[in-house]
């Protein structure tokens with residue numbers, strides 16, 4: 223049985239299976255699939271259905287639509303292949319600790335920036351990706367709190383190690399959490415448990431409670 227309670231939506235899984243998801247979101251999805259056999263099977267089924275639709279059409283000349291779909295499927299490679307013989311980093315280092323690095327990022331270590339400190343006991347390492355949204359590793363040390371905030375766009379959080387909680391739930395490795403402007407939350411860790419996440423943000427966070435609203439000018443810090 224899986225202990226993962228939060229998964230991508232069906233729509234997102236379908237976009238991933240057809241190769242229509244943007245590259246940053248695809249990285250988040252690939253990393254989730256590494257944890258989640260449930261979603262892996264669903265994507266495999268979707269890919270099989272797409273392939274079958276193509277098969278049915280082979281008796282007829284391919285339409286432009288089908289050609290485009292075929293190209294997309296051929297271009298879609300969920301497991302990026304090694305292009306060079308450079309050693310592949312399979313872990314991420316932070317303060318003498320090593321965390322398993324999602325496979326999808328193992329060949330892209332050079333695009334993971336240095337760790338920087340954020341307010342609280344929180345650290346961030348930026349991941350360069352194509353597109354407008356911002357990907358970061360976020361490390362919350364034991365007993366840390368991020369002030370309550372909402373999201374001006376969408377935030378996807380994938381727990382990689384440890385756990386954190388907010389007003390709604392406790393999140394564990396593999397959980398794929400989607401927050402929008404409708405959600406207000408204050409993530410925190412227990413006194414004896416740290417947490418490493420990979421996050422994808424559409425827009426800066428907006429802090430909503432008390433003194434933390436003073437952080438808003440700095441919320442860009444979370445969005446680089």
Ligand SMILES: [Zn+2]
Nearest residue numbers: 229258260261
């Ligand atoms: Zn899943």
